Amino acid sequence: MDKQPSNTLSRILAYAEQECQARSLRLTPVRRRVLEMLVKHKHPVSAYQLLDELVEEGHKPAPPTVYRALDFLLEQGFIHRLATQNNYVACMHLGARHMGVFLVCKRCKKTVELLGENVRDTLTELADKNQFSLEEALVEVNCLCLPCRRQSEREQP
Amino acid sequence: MDKQPSNTLSRILAYAEQECQARSLRLTPVRRRVLEMLVKHKHPVSAYQLLDELVEEGHKPAPPTVYRALDFLLEQGFIHRLATQNNYVACMHLGARHMGVFLVCKRCKKTVELLGENVRDTLTELADKNQFSLEEALVEVNCLCLPCRRQSEREQP
DNA sequence: GTCTTAAACGTTATATCATAACATACGATA
DNA sequence: TATCGTATGTTATGATATAACGTTTAAGAC
Numbered sequence: 001m002d003k004q005p006s007n008t009l010s011r012i013l014a015y016a017e018q019e020c021q022a023r024s025l026r027l028t029p030v031r032r033r034v035l036e037m038l039v040k041h042k043h044p045v046s047a048y049q050l051l052d053e054l055v056e057e058g059h060k061p062a063p064p065t066v067y068r069a070l071d072f073l074l075e076q077g078f079i080h081r082l083a084t085q086n087n088y089v090a091c092m093h094l095g096a097r098h099m100g101v102f103l104v105c106k107r108c109k110k111t112v113e114l115l116g117e118n119v120r121d122t123l124t125e126l127a128d129k130n131q132f133s134l135e136e137a138l139v140e141v142n143c144l145c146l147p148c149r150r151q152s153e154r155e156q157p
Numbered sequence: 158m159d160k161q162p163s164n165t166l167s168r169i170l171a172y173a174e175q176e177c178q179a180r181s182l183r184l185t186p187v188r189r190r191v192l193e194m195l196v197k198h199k200h201p202v203s204a205y206q207l208l209d210e211l212v213e214e215g216h217k218p219a220p221p222t223v224y225r226a227l228d229f230l231l232e233q234g235f236i237h238r239l240a241t242q243n244n245y246v247a248c249m250h251l252g253a254r255h256m257g258v259f260l261v262c263k264r265c266k267k268t269v270e271l272l273g274e275n276v277r278d279t280l281t282e283l284a285d286k287n288q289f290s291l292e293e294a295l296v297e298v299n300c301l302c303l304p305c306r307r308q309s310e311r312e313q314p
Numbered sequence: 315g316t317c318t319t320a321a322a323c324g325t326t327a328t329a330t331c332a333t334a335a336c337a338t339a340c341g342a343t344a
Numbered sequence: 345t346a347t348c349g350t351a352t353g354t355t356a357t358g359a360t361a362t363a364a365c366g367t368t369t370a371a372g373a374c
Binding site for chain 3: 026046047048063064067086
């Protein structure tokens, strides 16, 4: 299972607060709440799932509210978007502007985010060779995690 | 500019026909036409663009027709989907089941597909370390191509 | 040839994801 | 406290994708 120590949430929120201060930006209640929800989830979640949760809490936001919060968090590097799934996930690597590399189990959706520095180097080199300059990259790896691989072997050996 | 020799289209279509025969599958008129349109386009295009073009030709297809053709072509490895852009693009690397690595210029949308074998190796290794087994991967690199980089330097040096 | 069957396609409706446009509220600062 | 930029609320709509079900088509069995 994913380990998520009880202090992870407060650590990430504190980091976000601090970064926003440093950048003269505001971590408003909506933005903070969306980040909080993303950290608490074990798996990537969709914008509309977040919207539903906000509605259950008594807020009555419309889609743009959530998307604006997500856009802000994405810009600041606090979260990532998994484009193949239209899902969003909190970034677990504080302090480093990095390229997200995501291992996603296609069965149980368990997701691991890696820093992938060597992937970045490889891609930068490839881009250079083709006269492109790398700005950023999305690497999503469709996988089976160990338990799911065993499970599927059991089902159809 | 992209080079696309006049025989590329027929080469790709011939390859697709041949592979379908070998796999006992049918490259039906819709599938063939969609593949043809994707090859002819210089840039990745959306499902609804393809739909519009079919309508202009006199067909009256609904969205499922196009999506079914795209799904078939994706499954057979004849095309790729760029998830960050909800776009589809013909595969230019015949004969090899490979991991697509896409360099996409964020200004002009010029797109280059690379085979990226060394990327695959790096990712396989990363996955193994985390007890995931790689099934397939999407690598989209947001770039500036040389002309666009020069252009943007001219605009805001 | 014609019967059977699975695959492909047509069609309607709807689900899902995302943003445009404009009005209102808020917060920093002069 | 007046001002102005930023953030949010609100309504509507655009863009992407699929469910469900009926009909057609192609390929092999007889």
